[in-house]
Amino acid sequence: MARGASLIGAVLALALGVLAIPAVSDSAAHFKCVAATFKCLLPKGATLENVTAVPDGGSFGEGAADIPYPTNPTGLPELCAVIIKVVSSPHSSYRFGLFLPTTWNSKFLAVGNGGFAGGINWLDMTNGPHFGFATISTDLGHSSASTDLSWGLENPEGRTDFGWRALHGSVQLGKQITEGYYKRPLKYSYYSGCSTGGRQGLKEIQMFPDSFDGILVGAAAYYTSHLSNYVTKVGLYNLPVEDPKHINWTLFPAIGETVASQCDMADGVADGIISSPERCTFDFSKIACGTATDPTWCLTPPQIQTAKNIYSDYRSSTTKEFLYPGLNLGSEAQWWILLADIKPTDFGTGYARYFLLNDPNWDWHNYDDSLVTLAEKTDPGQSTAIKYDTRGGAAKSSSTFGGLLKTQDFFRYFQIPGMQHCLGTVVDAPWAIGSASQNIVLGNGTNYWSVPGFVDEGHDALLALDSWVERGRAVDKIIATTWRNSVDPASGVLRQRPLCPWPQKAVYNEHGDVNVAESWSCK
Numbered sequence: 001m002a003r004g005a006s007l008i009g010a011v012l013a014l015a016l017g018v019l020a021i022p023a024v025s026d027s028a029a030h031f032k033c034v035a036a037t038f039k040c041l042l043p044k045g046a047t048l049e050n051v052t053a054v055p056d057g058g059s060f061g062e063g064a065a066d067i068p069y070p071t072n073p074t075g076l077p078e079l080c081a082v083i084i085k086v087v088s089s090p091h092s093s094y095r096f097g098l099f100l101p102t103t104w105n106s107k108f109l110a111v112g113n114g115g116f117a118g119g120i121n122w123l124d125m126t127n128g129p130h131f132g133f134a135t136i137s138t139d140l141g142h143s144s145a146s147t148d149l150s151w152g153l154e155n156p157e158g159r160t161d162f163g164w165r166a167l168h169g170s171v172q173l174g175k176q177i178t179e180g181y182y183k184r185p186l187k188y189s190y191y192s193g194c195s196t197g198g199r200q201g202l203k204e205i206q207m208f209p210d211s212f213d214g215i216l217v218g219a220a221a222y223y224t225s226h227l228s229n230y231v232t233k234v235g236l237y238n239l240p241v242e243d244p245k246h247i248n249w250t251l252f253p254a255i256g257e258t259v260a261s262q263c264d265m266a267d268g269v270a271d272g273i274i275s276s277p278e279r280c281t282f283d284f285s286k287i288a289c290g291t292a293t294d295p296t297w298c299l300t301p302p303q304i305q306t307a308k309n310i311y312s313d314y315r316s317s318t319t320k321e322f323l324y325p326g327l328n329l330g331s332e333a334q335w336w337i338l339l340a341d342i343k344p345t346d347f348g349t350g351y352a353r354y355f356l357l358n359d360p361n362w363d364w365h366n367y368d369d370s371l372v373t374l375a376e377k378t379d380p381g382q383s384t385a386i387k388y389d390t391r392g393g394a395a396k397s398s399s400t401f402g403g404l405l406k407t408q409d410f411f412r413y414f415q416i417p418g419m420q421h422c423l424g425t426v427v428d429a430p431w432a433i434g435s436a437s438q439n440i441v442l443g444n445g446t447n448y449w450s451v452p453g454f455v456d457e458g459h460d461a462l463l464a465l466d467s468w469v470e471r472g473r474a475v476d477k478i479i480a481t482t483w484r485n486s487v488d489p490a491s492g493v494l495r496q497r498p499l500c501p502w503p504q505k506a507v508y509n510e511h512g513d514v515n516v517a518e519s520w521s522c523k
Helices: 027-031 035-039 127-131 156-182 196-207 224-237 249-267 301-311 346-356 370-378 461-471
Strands: 005-009 046-054 079-089 092-101 107-111 134-138 188-194 214-218 322-324 411-414 478-485 488-499 506-508 520-522
Touching: 035 046, 035 156, 079 156, 092 127, 092 156, 107 127, 107 156, 127 134, 127 461, 134 156, 156 196, 188 196, 188 461, 196 214, 214 461, 224 301, 224 322, 224 346, 224 370, 346 370, 488 506, 488 520
Parallel strands: 005 214, 005 411, 107 134, 107 188, 188 214
Antiparallel strands: 046 079, 079 092, 092 134, 478 488, 506 520
């Protein structure tokens, strides 16, 4: 398998006994988990902040000091936890955490972050050492919640750390420390991240194609220059709240239920899951006052237009150029993130104030399409990850790689119908595949990593990627899982279903239990 194989998920892509390279227990490694071991491995500009020997079943993290990731993972295997600080410029620095398991499989895993958060993502690091991977995460050079971008004000070096430099530097130094600690070379290197984490992985391989042998990317926020402005634009559709066009957030679930009633059967199966939103033409008269099917609520003509705007693509008001896709039918349960406040989300307004304009007093009422043009030209921090032809060509389509079939030799895209952003579901859809961010909602303990009860390459996307890279087993499907309580595996499995590489979809076989994966095929 060629280097750079990718398993890409829409939110999104072996048990230790079947990994291609067996994990080797090095009892001496744990006794090396002391400061003296690492100080001799660090280059100039890097300092050691913490070294902790974590026992089997132990916990590690930074608690409340880690603003976006305050929950420390528990139930860890025996490992050495390390925190390193690196000076990245005369005006900036970043930190990264490293888990070095006593039982190491000669592999390396980097995990990503979320939003504009600044903090080491210890929870997402947890899966790696359970499988034997040495695993890192970086704080991206700042400390903040995911919607706090104020650290970017007049801070171009800090933005660059966020955009690409902190991850790249952490990966390079993390690999060196790993090899020095175990005194053995790395065999394979991987990446897993969702949302901003997805963007980070794509950006890294676009700039440095040899960093990873395989990447697992979910719901990538890769088009920073457009996405960060789009979320302001879509918020403005529903503002101000005093305007007759405004839709109160309490109606979003009801709109979603009506959409589901019309779009559920687009895939031929009535299961409450919208699997093919592109096949559904929504009849807005069913929610319009005077013709609505539910007499308890309805939308006025201005509100109907707001809903249509939300579903429509964002285009330039002057040139009609396509700028960003609208929200899909079926997305209503998460509209509140962008549409429920008295102002647009800080993801967008913060980007304008602290990244683009260096003006903390910029008024979101003054938003116009010129900010997209400015963002395209300047791309603060060089965070946008759209140069997908890593060979340096002027790629326009998958024909660059020889068409769909040849592209699928190294890149596969899986959609997860009914899943929310990166994780979870409100429609009992199978969603868990062991990808980044998902363990955050599965409880914190020895069984919350991977997919509880299904730790194998058929159900865990990271293990599927591992098998593809090292054994040439191309990923033709991944079985997603949900439970009776969708975030509590102890409640028992409710549904499983295959996820298929685009353009295939899971198709019901017309017999068998629709909640069982074997009743579906990729076609």
